[in-house]
Amino acid sequence: MTLQEIIDACGLEPVHIPAAAVEIAAGYTSDLLSDVMAHCPEGAALITVQNHVNTVAVCTLVGARAIVLAHGRAVPADMRAAAERDRRSWRRRLAEELGL
Amino acid sequence: MSDKARRSIALRESSDAGAESEPLVLLELIQRLKVRDVMTRKLATVPRSATLRQAQMLMRERKISGVPVEENGRFFGLVSVDDIIRALVAGTIDDPCHKHMTTKLVVLEDDMPVAFALRYFDRYHYGRFPVLNRDQRLVGIVCQRDINRALLVELTHELSRLENVMIQTSDADDAYHVYVLREFPVVKYDFENAGKAANQIKKVLQEKRFSPKDIRRIAVAAFELEMNLCVHSDGGVLSWLLANGRAEIIARDGGPGIEDVAWACRDGTSTANEWIRSMGFGAGMGLANVKRVADEFEIASKKGSGTTVKAVIRISAPDALQGASQQPG
Numbered sequence: 206m207t208l209q210e211i212i213d214a215c216g217l218e219p220v221h222i223p224a225a226a227v228e229i230a231a232g233y234t235s236d237l238l239s240d241v242m243a244h245c246p247e248g249a250a251l252i253t254v255q256n257h258v259n260t261v262a263v264c265t266l267v268g269a270r271a272i273v274l275a276h277g278r279a280v281p282a283d284m285r286a287a288a289e290r291d292r293r294s295w296r297r298r299l300a301e302e303l304g305l
Numbered sequence: 306m307s308d309k310a311r312r313s314i315a316l317r318e319s320s321d322a323g324a325e326s327e328p329l330v331l332l333e334l335i336q337r338l339k340v341r342d343v344m345t346r347k348l349a350t351v352p353r354s355a356t357l358r359q360a361q362m363l364m365r366e367r368k369i370s371g372v373p374v375e376e377n378g379r380f381f382g383l384v385s386v387d388d389i390i391r392a393l394v395a396g397t398i399d400d401p402c403h404k405h406m407t408t409k410l411v412v413l414e415d416d417m418p419v420a421f422a423l424r425y426f427d428r429y430h431y432g433r434f435p436v437l438n439r440d441q442r443l444v445g446i447v448c449q450r451d452i453n454r455a456l457l458v459e460l461t462h463e464l465s466r467l468e469n470v471m472i473q474t475s476d477a478d479d480a481y482h483v484y485v486l487r488e489f490p491v492v493k494y495d496f497e498n499a500g501k502a503a504n505q506i507k508k509v510l511q512e513k514r515f516s517p518k519d520i521r522r523i524a525v526a527a528f529e530l531e532m533n534l535c536v537h538s539d540g541g542v543l544s545w546l547l548a549n550g551r552a553e554i555i556a557r558d559g560g561p562g563i564e565d566v567a568w569a570c571r572d573g574t575s576t577a578n579e580w581i582r583s584m585g586f587g588a589g590m591g592l593a594n595v596k597r598v599a600d601e602f603e604i605a606s607k608k609g610s611g612t613t614v615k616a617v618i619r620i621s622a623p624d625a626l627q628g629a630s631q632q633p634g
Contacts, residue, residue, distance in 0.1 A: 239532075239590035242525050243597070247517070255585040262500030266507060266524045268517075283424075283497065 208271055211250065217273060220280050221288050227270055234275075238263045245269055254278055261287040332420075334459050336495035340422050341415035343455035344436045344445030350375040351384070353403035357392045360384040360402055373435055373443055374402050380435060380443035382406035412437050414580075415444055418494045419452055485509060485547040491534035491556075496584065499535040502543050503528035506554075509547075519620040522598040523552045526616040529591040530556035536577055536586050538612065552618045563606040570596065570604065 209225035211217065219225075230248030235241050236255055245251060247268035253260060256278040264272055272288075274280065349367045351360050353374055360372050364386070374381040384406045392398045392405055413422055413434045425434060426449055436445040487509075489502035506527045510520045527545065534541045534556050541558030563569045569576075570592045577587020592614070596602045601617035 236585050237588040237590065238585040239529065239588050239594055242528055243590065243594050247521075253585070257496070257584060259496055259500055259584065259586075262504060263528070266500070266503055266528055267521065281424075281428075 208250070211271075220274075221285055223289075229270055233269070241269075242267060256280060256284060258284050258287045260284070261291060265291045331456075331460070332498065333490075333492065334456060335420040335423060336418045336492040336498065338419040338455060338459060339415065340413050340417050340419060340436055340447055341445065343419055343422075343451045344415070344447040345451055346445050348373060348375070348443070348446060350443075351402055352376050353381055354401050356399050357384060357389060357402055357405060358398045361389045361398070364389070371433055371446075373446060374406050375443050378442035378444075380412075380437060380441070382408040383410055383435060410435060413447060414438070416494070418492070419455070420497055421494065422447060422452060485545070488542050488544045489531070491531055491538075491541055491543055493535065493538060493540045495535055499532055500528055502531045502545075506545050510552075514623040515620055516623075519552075519618065522618050523554070523620070525598045526554050526595045526618060529595045530554055530614055530616065532586060533591050533614070534558055536581055541611075550620055550622070552620055554616045554618075556614045557611070558613075559611045560609065562608040562610050563604075563612055564608050566604055566606050 206229055207225065208222065208227050208229055211229055212219055212222075212225070228248065229250045231246045231250075232252060233241065233245040233249045234252040235245070236253050238255065238259060241251060241253075241263050245264075245267045249267075249269045250271040250273055251260070251264055251269045252273045252275055254275050256274050258281075260272060261284060263269075349363050349369065350373045351363060353376065355374075360374075364370065364372055364384075371383050371385040373383050381403060384402050388405055388407060389398070392400065397405060411425065411429050411431065411434060413425060413436050415436050415438045422434065425431075433446050433448040435443055436447055438444045487502075487506070489505070491499070491502065503524050507520055507524045510523060527543065531543050534543060538558030539560045541556060544555045544557070546553040546555075568574055571589075572593040573589045575582075575587045575589035577589075581587040592604070595614070595616050598618065599616035600619045601615070603615045604612070606612035
């Protein structure tokens with residue numbers, strides 16, 4: 206299922222979506238970041254209330270592709286900035302893989 | 306947007322400008338400096354029985370916009386300009402403070418990093434925050450001017466120090482026998498940067514095309530140890546050595562040390578306080594996670610001195626050597 210399909214099906218409010226067509230392999234929900242570190246599958250969308258930069262760091266580490274913030278929690282500016290940074294480094298890696 | 310918010314965002318933008326390696330001076334400063342280093346300690350306070358009029362006179366005398374209500378270090382509330390105006394309108398200016406003071410307050414703790422305080426100014430738009438110590442005693446008050454003043458002083462020191470420092474990095478690279486040694490300083494309660502060391506380690510491993518499974522194990526160990534330094538230690542160094550198919554991650558700190566190491570390693574045990582838990586840390590899974598992913602695990606700690614944790618993960622040869630291709634992670 207793509208991220209866009211999930212957004213549509215669940216009525217999620219898009220905040221920062223660099224690639225809506227990305228395939229989401231699984232869902233994982235937890236508010237304990239060590240638990241996310243240990244068990245969140247790669248390619249998953251993480252559902253959590255943890256609206257801060259460390260959530261982005263953890264998701265980058267485990268290869269989670271999306272963060273869904275529950276209970277209408279707001280996205281702080283620094284969290285958004287972290288997500289944008291990680292996207293940049295992801296694109297750069299992809300470009301290197303393709304020899305561009 | 307308020308001036309305060311603009312200022313702290315400007316801080317952030319300037320720290321983002323350098324992309325990958327970020328200009329660490331300012332970032333480090335706002336992490337290293339604690340609220341207690343910048344706060345005003347000489348407080349003008351009133352007891353609960355003082356009238357609002359007395360509080361108002363004190364505020365005018367001292368040219369301050371809020372006065373804490375305190376008795377022998379115990380903090381009861383704050384009388385702000387708003388409270389005074391309301392009392393003037395309602396004709397209650399001669400009532401005792403405790404009847405009309407603001408009691409629902411956001412406070413800072415004195416050992417929080419200044420970065421945390423800046424985020425609070427951003428989030429709550431208050432002019433000042435009372436500062437409590439671990440025993441919940443009122444020890445100071447901090448406004449944004451206090452922070453700016455301290456930062457300017459520290460930046461001047463830091464700049465002259467940096468002029469004398471040269472940073473060298475070199476990696477010898479030989480496929481499977483790659484040799485990488487990196488050290489990352491980790492600052493207590495620096496949540497903004499926590500996780501960056503683990504991410505950098507992951508990036509290097511990806512560049513060298515190790516298997517995603519190995520990368521994840523190393524990333525888990527590095528992240529958990531990095532977070533432990535950030536949450537539990539007074540600050541320390543995360544070092545990472547990659548050589549001959551072994552990744553060695555060592556977290557060293559200078560205190561405060563662990564009283565019962567076996568207890569600390571057990572799943573679900575933690576000494577973390579509430580605000581750390583509210584961020585999703587301190588669930589007591591960290592060391593257990595490291596043990597789970599590591600082939601070798603050692604911990605040595607002494608109460609009052611410090612802790613060293615070492616995790617070794619044996620890794621298979623990178624995909625490049627096996628002739629396989631790897632998806633970007």
